[in-house]
Amino acid sequence: MRQTGQGQELAAGSRIAAQQPEERGGHRRGPGGLDAAQRHAGVFGLDDDADAFRLQAGLEPVGDLLGEPLLQLPLLRVLGPEVSRVFAELHTGHGVDLRFGVQVAEITGNGGRANGVLLTDGSRIGADAVVVGIGITPNVRLADAAGLQVDNGIVVDAHLRTSDPYIYAAGDVANAFHPLLGKHIRVEHWANAVNQPQDAAKAMLGQDVAYDRVPYFFTDQYDLGMEYTGYVEPGGYDEVVFRGRRDTREFIAFWLAEGRVLAGMNVNVWDVTDPIRDLVTSRRPVDATRLADSDVPLTDLLDRPASAV
Ligand SMILES: Cc1cc2nc3c(=O)[nH]c(=O)nc-3n(C[C@H](O)[C@H](O)[C@H](O)COP(=O)(O)OP(=O)(O)OC[C@H]3O[C@@H](n4cnc5c(N)ncnc54)[C@H](O)[C@@H]3O)c2cc1C
Numbered sequence: 001m002r003q004t005g006q007g008q009e010l011a012a013g014s015r016i017a018a019q020q021p022e023e024r025g026g027h028r029r030g031p032g033g034l035d036a037a038q039r040h041a042g043v044f045g046l047d048d049d050a051d052a053f054r055l056q057a058g059l060e061p062v063g064d065l066l067g068e069p070l071l072q073l074p075l076l077r078v079l080g081p082e083v084s085r086v087f088a089e090l091h092t093g094h095g096v097d098l099r100f101g102v103q104v105a106e107i108t109g110n111g112g113r114a115n116g117v118l119l120t121d122g123s124r125i126g127a128d129a130v131v132v133g134i135g136i137t138p139n140v141r142l143a144d145a146a147g148l149q150v151d152n153g154i155v156v157d158a159h160l161r162t163s164d165p166y167i168y169a170a171g172d173v174a175n176a177f178h179p180l181l182g183k184h185i186r187v188e189h190w191a192n193a194v195n196q197p198q199d200a201a202k203a204m205l206g207q208d209v210a211y212d213r214v215p216y217f218f219t220d221q222y223d224l225g226m227e228y229t230g231y232v233e234p235g236g237y238d239e240v241v242f243r244g245r246r247d248t249r250e251f252i253a254f255w256l257a258e259g260r261v262l263a264g265m266n267v268n269v270w271d272v273t274d275p276i277r278d279l280v281t282s283r284r285p286v287d288a289t290r291l292a293d294s295d296v297p298l299t300d301l302l303d304r305p306a307s308a309v
Contacts, residue, residue, distance in 0.1 A: 041113040043130045072100045080232075082240040083253050083265065090224055090249070136188070138173045151175060153186045158210035160200040168204060170196035179212045180281065181231055189217035214280050216273070224249055227273055230263025230280045237262055241291050244269060252276070259285030275299050 073084040074091065088098060099119070106118040107130055116126040138153040149155040149163035153175035160168045160176060170176075171193040175186040195213055202209040218227045237255040244251030250268045254261050254276075260283050264276035275298035279286065282302055290296045 043107060043114045043132060074098060077234050079265070080235070080237065080240065080255070086246060086249065086267070087221070087224075090222060094222055136172070138175075138186070140173065143169070143173075152184075155184065158212070159203040160196060160211055161203060168200040170200045176211060178231075179210050180214065180283075185215070185231060187215050189215065191216045214277050216277075224267060226265055226267045228263065228265040229273055229276045230255070230261070232262045239288070241288050243292050243294050254279075254291055256286075256288065256291075259288070261286060261291075272298060275302070278302055 073081060074087050075084045078084075079087070091098060102123075103120045104117050105120045107114050108116045108118055108124070114127065114130045116124055117130060118124050140150045140154055143154045143162070144150050146164070146167070148167060148169075153173050154162055154169040156162050156169050156174050156176045158177045158179050160170050160174060162169055172186070172188045174196065175184045176196070177184050192213075192215060196211055199209045199211045214229055215231045216227065216229050218225070220226075232255045237257050239256050241254045241256060242251050243254070244267075252264055252266045252269055252272060255263045261276075261279040263280060264272075266272050266276065279298065279301060284302070286301045290301060
C-alpha cells in the first residue's frame with residue numbers, strides 16, 4: 001500500500017482512509033487501518049467470527065497467501081522447518097500459492113473495489129477479494145497511562161499481578177512470568193485467555209496461586225486438526241521426533257532439547273494432550289527411539305526415562 005497523508009492510496013484514485021489501529025479488546029489490530037479496509041469492498045481483515053463469516057460468503061478456496069519476509073515456510077518461527085513443511089504442503093496441495101520474501105506495495109482497486117495486490121518485486125496478483133491477516137500488537141495504552149510496567153504487553157508476575165500490586169492482567173495482553181519456563185511469555189491463544197483469568201481472580205482473593213499451565217493451542221486447517229502443547233523458542237530445540245505417519249498427516253511431533261520434551265503437537269491424533277503435557281512438565285529425558293514408536297504408550301515413557309532404559 002502506498003501511504004499518503006490522507007491514507008492509503010489505491011490504484012484508480014480510490015483511497016483507504018488513514019486511521020489509528022482500532023482498539024479491539026486486549027489487543028490492537030495491526031497496521032493498515034483494517035476497519036476502513038473492511039468498508040472498502042473486497043478487502044477483509046480477520047479479527048473475529050463475523051469477519052470469517054463475511055469472508056466465507058464470497059471466497060473460493062484458492063488464493064495467494066503472502067508470508068512473512070525472509071521466512072520461506074509458513075509458521076516457520078513457531079514450528080521450525082521440520083514441521084512447518086507439513087503446513088506448506090497442506091496449503092499448496094489445496095491450491096494456495098505461498099509467496100515469501102516479498103511484501104505488499106499496494107492494494108489496487110477500481111471504482112472503490114479492490115481488484116488485486118501489487119508486490120514489492122513488481123509482480124501483481126489479481127483478486128476478487130483481499131484478505132488481510134497481519135497479526136496483532138497488544139493494546140497497552142491504558143496500562144501505560146496508569147504507569148504499569150509494559151514490555152511486549154503488560155508485565156505480570158506468576159500470580160498475574162502487574163507492577164501495581166492492586167492491578168492484574170491476563171490473556172493476550174499479559175506478558176506473564178511462567179514458573180516452569182523461568183521466563184516471561186505472552187501467549188495469544190484461547191486456552192490461555194480462558195484459564196489465566198481464573199487464577200488471577202484467585203490471586204486477587206488472596207490465594208497463593210501461580211499460573212504454571214503449559215501453553216496449549218489448537219487449530220483446524222482443511223482436514224488437518226492439531227493441538228500443540230508446550231513452548232519452544234525459535235531454534236530452541238535440538239531435534240524433532242516424529243511418531244506416526246507424516247504422509248497421511250496422522251502423527252505427533254515432539255521438540256526435544258537435551259533429551260527432554262519441550263513441546264508436542266498431535267496432528268489428526270486425539271486424546272493425547274494429557275500425556276504430552278506430562279512429558280513436558282516432567283522435564284525428564286526420554287528415549288527418542290521409544291518416543292518415535294507408536295506401539296509404546298506415551299505414559300510408559302514417563303515410567304522409564306531415558307537414563308533408566
Ligand atoms: C482470526 C483469529 C484466529 C484465532 N484462532 C485461534 C485458534 O485457532 N486457536 C487459539 O487457541 N486461539 C486463536 N486465536 C486467539 C484467541 O482468539 C485469543 O487468544 C483470545 O481471544 C484472546 O482473548 P483475550 O480475552 O485475552 O483478549 P480479547 O479477545 O482481545 O478480549 C479483551 C476484552 O477486553 C475488553 N477491553 C479492552 N480494553 C478495555 C477497557 N479499557 N475497558 C473495558 N474493557 C476493555 C474488550 O472489549 C474485550 O472484550 C485467534 C485469534 C484471531 C484474531
